[in-house]
Amino acid sequence: MVWRETVLMDERLRFVVECLSGEETMTQLCAGFEISRKTGYKWLGRYREFGPEGLQDRPRAPLEHGRATAAALVERIVFEKEVHPLWGPKKIMARLRRSEPGCVWPSVSTAGEILKRHGLVGGRRKRWRAVGNGPWPQPAEPNAVWTADHKGWFRTRDGWRCEPLTVMDAWSRYLLGLEATGSTADEEAWPVFERLFAQHGLPDRIRSDNGSPFASSGVTGLTPLSVRFIKLGIALERIRPGKPQQNGRHERFHLTMLPMANAPQADRAAQARAFEAFRRSYNEERPHEALGMDTPSQHYRSSNRPMPKSVPEPDYPAEAAVRGVRQNGAVKWQGTEIYISATLVGEPIAIEETENGEWAIRFYAHPLGFIDKKHMKLVRRSAAPTAPLGAAANAT
Structure with missing residues (x-):
């Protein structure tokens, strides 16, 4: 599409101003100005690099050397960033290479420069790193350890209080459950775990903090939920109070999903749909550096311990x-x-x-x-x- 018949410089400048205001997405703005997203990103990139002078037409002689990234590849990289705004160039390029292995894609550093030119890369922030992973052995296979926690609560736009319950396989980083629960009570948590056990089988151990619904302040520290785990033959791993690094992988994941709490959905049902879409993307699309840029779904498999139809009785020795x-x-x-x-x-x-x-x-x-x-x-x-x-x- 072409620009509308007005003074081109004024039209381009108005486009850039509205784009920088952040009130509409690039897709919405380009549709309103009747231009392609490629053209929109071009003028935004020129303005960021050269100011208003960059919005003037340039000579049509080629400005790029023979090793410049093809425009079609640039557009694909920019589009992938727009679809996954929280991903950096490493994950974007891993995703593109996996989807089209026959294509000659640019390096990660080149992709980073492309995103920077298009104004799609912010300043680097200090990375959160877990220190250690507790006093337990590292999991050596899927379902050796599941980690579980409640993410900090937030309210959906209709005022409903959401207490996200997250469950993850520690070895493969596979996100088993991301549930829009309304409290940390056992009666909300158990149906989630019951469904996960039926779908994926039983883990050997479950790691959690010492809060509800996983633990209590009593001498035994047991809750109705932890009693159910024990009766199914699942060992309990509880981190020490004030030591979130002992569940470091799970804490790091909560930072990844933090933007979802900052963009709540209309109500509980909408929030549940958004959580499920995020879970599928996290497992099946998002490359993970700890997995060699594979996705968690490439490494996870269900447990060979199925959920029993009835709870077994304890096998206590005769002398007990x-x-x-x-x-x-x-x-x-x-x-x-x-x-x-x-x-x-x-x-x-x-x-x-x-x-x-x-x-x-x-x-x-x-x-x-x-x-x-x-x-x-x-x-x-x-x-x-x-x-x-x-x-x-x-x-x-």
Whole structure:
């Protein structure tokens, strides 16, 4: 399309002014001025480089040397940046090379210069880096560890409070779930995990912080959600309070999705659709540097541990003293009641003697603590507990 029949310099200058105001997208502006996006980016780039003088027509003699990037490739790079405004030149070029491997694409540095000339690259910000990844072994395959957290809340445009629940496979960085939940309550979180377990199978471990719905401040630290995990044979990994770097990969992902909280949708349903679109793009389109610029979907596979149809009973050794947790959250032991947890009411726990004569309590495979014989109460231990005699015998 051509510019409308007015003074060309005035028309081009008006276009640039409206473009820099940021009130409309490049696509909307170009449609209004009846020009292509390629022409729009050309005049914006000239204005940024040369000021108003750059809007004048140039001689038609070729200005580029033989190694200049072809205009069609430049347009593809600019278009990809417009579609994925949060991606840098590395991810953009990885995406284009993967989609068209037969094309001779320019280098990442050249792509960066192209985006800079078109005014599509801001100043570099200091990168957030995780320090370590906690006291646990690094996952060696998919589903060894899932990480989970609630992102900071925000309100949709109709005022609904959104508490995004995010679940990720630590090894492949595959975003399993990004849910628009309305609270951090167990009754909202469990249906999400139940669906993910049915779809992908069970992980070996789940890593989380110590907040709701994953942990509580009680002696056992259990919540209804964590009890469900334990009964399914999923080990709990909880980061230390004030140590978000122990779940560093997940924290880094939350920075990636931060712009979504700054652009809330109209309501809960619209927010859920936006989250799902983001999840698919993150898994299937966005290259990940830690994966050699592959996408998470290229590395993730479902677990070989399917969600069971019924919850298995605990396999306690014969020498363990099994007690049912009473309605008051306690068990009877040596003539007195020892409080365990209101969350475990009706559940069987095992009391086992350790090699040094202590009494350890566990629920399924999850250690709850030790009996303080002096005060006859359940206590935690910061150090690694001594193995119960039954567990030691089984290990040998």
